[in-house]
Amino acid sequence: MTIKVSITLNGEKVSAEVETRTLLVEMIRDHLGKTGTHVGCDTSQCGACVVHVNGASIKSCTMLAVQAQGSEVLTIEGVARNGKLHPMQEAFREHHGLQCGFCTPGMIMSALDLVSHNPDPDDHEIREWLEGNLCRCTGYQNIIRAISAGAKAMRS
Amino acid sequence: MYEFNYHRPASLKEAKKILSGASDAKIVAGGMTLLPAMKFRLARPSDLVDLAGVSELQGIREKGDRLEIGAMTRHAVVAHSDLVRSRIPALADLAASIGDPQVRNRGTLGGSIANSDPAADYPAAVLALDAVIKTDKREIPADRFFTGMFETALAADEILTSVVFIRPKRAAYAKFPNPASRYAVVGVMVAEYAKAVRVAITGAGPCAFRTPQLERALSGNFSVAALDGLQIDAGDLNSDMHATAEYRAHLVMVMARRAVAAACA
Ligand SMILES: Cc1cc2nc3c(=O)[nH]c(=O)nc-3n(C[C@H](O)[C@H](O)[C@H](O)COP(=O)(O)OP(=O)(O)OC[C@H]3O[C@@H](n4cnc5c(N)ncnc54)[C@H](O)[C@@H]3O)c2cc1C
Ligand code: FES
Ligand code: FES
Numbered sequence: 001m002t003i004k005v006s007i008t009l010n011g012e013k014v015s016a017e018v019e020t021r022t023l024l025v026e027m028i029r030d031h032l033g034k035t036g037t038h039v040g041c042d043t044s045q046c047g048a049c050v051v052h053v054n055g056a057s058i059k060s061c062t063m064l065a066v067q068a069q070g071s072e073v074l075t076i077e078g079v080a081r082n083g084k085l086h087p088m089q090e091a092f093r094e095h096h097g098l099q100c101g102f103c104t105p106g107m108i109m110s111a112l113d114l115v116s117h118n119p120d121p122d123d124h125e126i127r128e129w130l131e132g133n134l135c136r137c138t139g140y141q142n143i144i145r146a147i148s149a150g151a152k153a154m155r156s
Numbered sequence: 157m158y159e160f161n162y163h164r165p166a167s168l169k170e171a172k173k174i175l176s177g178a179s180d181a182k183i184v185a186g187g188m189t190l191l192p193a194m195k196f197r198l199a200r201p202s203d204l205v206d207l208a209g210v211s212e213l214q215g216i217r218e219k220g221d222r223l224e225i226g227a228m229t230r231h232a233v234v235a236h237s238d239l240v241r242s243r244i245p246a247l248a249d250l251a252a253s254i255g256d257p258q259v260r261n262r263g264t265l266g267g268s269i270a271n272s273d274p275a276a277d278y279p280a281a282v283l284a285l286d287a288v289i290k291t292d293k294r295e296i297p298a299d300r301f302f303t304g305m306f307e308t309a310l311a312a313d314e315i316l317t318s319v320v321f322i323r324p325k326r327a328a329y330a331k332f333p334n335p336a337s338r339y340a341v342v343g344v345m346v347a348e349y350a351k352a353v354r355v356a357i358t359g360a361g362p363c364a365f366r367t368p369q370l371e372r373a374l375s376g377n378f379s380v381a382a383l384d385g386l387q388i389d390a391g392d393l394n395s396d397m398h399a400t401a402e403y404r405a406h407l408v409m410v411m412a413r414r415a416v417a418a419a420c421a
Contacts, residue, residue, distance in 0.1 A: 001159070020162040020204070021194075043192055045336075047258065056232070056261040062191050063262065066162050067184075067206060113257065131338065132256025 005065050009034065010078025018065045025049045027065035028075060036076040036105050040134070047133035050106040051075045057113035059132070076105035079112070088112055088150035097146030099137035107133050111147045119155055123148065157194045161203045168212050168315065171205055172292060175313045178203035183315065185228060185267035188259055213266070213317055216240060221323045223247075224290075227266025227316045235260060244285065246327040246345065246419070250277050253331060255338050266316040269301070272308045272363050274394065275339035279364030280329060283356035284345035285321040292317055305362040324349050326378075328418035330411040331359070334398055341399050344411035346419055348378050355412065360393045360404045370412055380416050383409065 006015035009032060016031035028051065029035050037060060040048035044062040051060045052074040079086040085093065088108050098104045107130070114121055114129045121129070126147050127140075135143060161178070165171040175181050182201035184190050185208075193199040207213055213228035216237050223243055225234065234240055235252035254260055254268075254277050268278040269289065282289070282298045289296045292315040301309050310316060324347035331343035340359035347354045353374040358364040373382045390405035399407070 001161070003162070019159065021157040021159055042195070044188065044259070047256075050258055057258050058261050059258045062188060064162070064187070064191070064204075066164075067187070067208065069164075110257065129257055132258045 003066055005069050007068050007070070008072045010074060016065070020064065020066055022065045023061055024051070024053075024063045024065050024068050024073075025060035027068075028060060028073070031065075034075055034077050038102055038105060040102065040106075045132075045134065046103070047106040047110060047130075048103055050109040050133065052109060052113065055116070057110050074109070076108060079108065086112075087153035088115070088147070091150030091153060092143075092146040095142050095146040095149055097138065097143045103133060103135040103137075107135065107143055107147075111150060114147070115151045115154055119151060121148070121151060157191075158197065158200050160201050162206065163203060164206045164209050166209050166211075168210055168292060168317065171207060171210055171315060172313075174203065174205050175315070178205075181205055181313075183207055183270075185264040185270075186230065186262040187267075188255075188263040189267065189271050189273070207266075207315075218243065219320075222320050223323065224318050224320045225265055226318050227264060229265050231255075231260035231263045231265070231268075232257070234265065243323050244321060244327065246324075246329050246347070247281055247285065247321060250281050250329040250345070253277060253329070253333070253338065265319060269319065270308060270310055270316050272302050272304075272306050273339070274305050274362055274364075275334070275341070275359045276364075277329070277331065277340055277343055277358060280340075280343050280345040280356045280358040281321070282319060283364050283366055284327065284329075284347040284354045285324060286347075286349070286354060287322070288320045289316060290318045290320065291315060299366070302363040302365075307363070322349070324354075326419045328415045330414035330418060332407050332411060342404050342407035342411050344408060344415045346374065346412065346415045348374075348419065353378060357408055360408055362394070367408075374416065378416065379420065380413050383413055383416065 002017045038048040040046035049061040163174045179202045181203035184204045213226045215226045217224045231251045231254045241248040287298045327347035329345040331340045342359040345356045355370040390401040393401035393404045395401045
């Protein structure tokens with residue numbers, strides 16, 4: 001049985017015919033062709049799949065596509081503006097907040113949710129917030145620095 | 157994940173009808189436990205009834221010395237609620253300590269309690285804050301709700317609608333989190349009321365439970381010193397890859413002392 005799911009993806013109205021068991025991340029990647037959102041663990045641990053649904057960060061490997069019916073979904077592809085990196089993306093580049101880059105889309109989507117609640121997070125608050133985002137490369141130090149700098153750039 | 161039929165009722169009445177009509181329907185709330193279980197094929201429902209559209213199950217209301225929280229209220233909403241923070245700060249703190257931000261944005265109070273995971277945080281609050289669990293059929297006192305590991309007094313087609321917490325004079329929750337998942341290796345909630353002290357433990361046994369021994373010690377002398385020299389029996393506690401029963405028994409006393417100290421601060 002397939003169902004037509006319509007969402008607003010990065011500001012654009014789109015829809016796809018999916019099965020009830022199709023995960024939101026599968027709809028985004030396989031049906032809508034936006035492969036910036038990654039799947040690391042597929043068991044809600046690693047945060048590689050974090051996207052925003054109606055403004056809140058969620059793990060898209062643990063939400064069904066049908067549950068997002070009618071929602072506003074924001075992925076890493078929707079973050080840059082007019083060909084210019086978002087200040088948070090720019091901060092990750094500038095501060096070496098990535099090595100292989102696999103975790104980065106999830107890190108950035110998670111960081112943007114943090115900054116929307118807390119425009120000026122301290123390092124401790126950033127570390128606590130990243131509980132659900134794993135990185136196997138950087139050792140996190142530069143990710144913390146990048147988010148702190150990204151938040152600062154977003155304030156100015 | 158096996159296939160299933162998906163339903164998104166807009167009212168409790170409609171949800172009940174679908175639940176009783178399907179052969180093996182299951183409720184999905186935040187899906188943070190159920191969807192992983194379905195991926196592992198540990199659960200294989202014929203139908204999923206998503207309660208996200210049922211507005212009766214949302215919201216936080218104050219009635220005298222009670223706070224009633226709808227079953228579909230997300231952990232993040234409880235953690236950030238000014239009402240909860242001002243009336244029962246320990247409950248907001250507990251919600252803020254669950255998992256990670258993305259789990260808190262999806263996971264719900266009702267789902268956590270209906271699941272009765274031995275390491276879940278909310279069950280400690282339900283017991284310590286003398287809660288009443290409301291369902292579409294009846295009201296269940298906290299002391300009769302958790303019946304075993306992943307087992308509760310709920311019937312298969314019963315819908316948990318809200319939880320009513322009684323505001324204590326003071327309370328606090330202390331947990332020793334698993335460093336990876338943040339689930340409680342041991343969590344202790346203490347709550348002082350005019351006539352009684354309630355102490356509830358999660359993470360340590362098959363499901364959350366109260367400890368009359370610690371409650372007696374703290375009644376009339378709500379202080380860390382009242383716990384001096386006390387130990388709890390490791391006999392009935394869990395042993396697993398995370399901790400032995402003896403270590404958990406030790407952690408219970410450490411967390412109980414921390415919780416009392418925080419409540420008195
Ligand atoms: C990475 C990760 C870390 C986590 N860390 C913690 C933690 O530190 N502490 C903690 O306590 N929890 C933790 N959790 C669990 C989380 O709190 C879940 O939200 C919770 O266990 C289940 O809630 P849910 O709303 O997602 O329920 P679901 O997964 O949707 O449902 C769980 C069960 O409850 C039933 N159910 C749901 N709602 C109702 C209802 N209203 N009436 C009757 N039955 C119902 C469902 O049918 C299902 O059987 C973690 C989860 C993950 C994925
Ligand atoms: S892929 Fe979703 S949390 Fe790892
Ligand atoms: S940069 Fe490789 S996993 Fe984070």
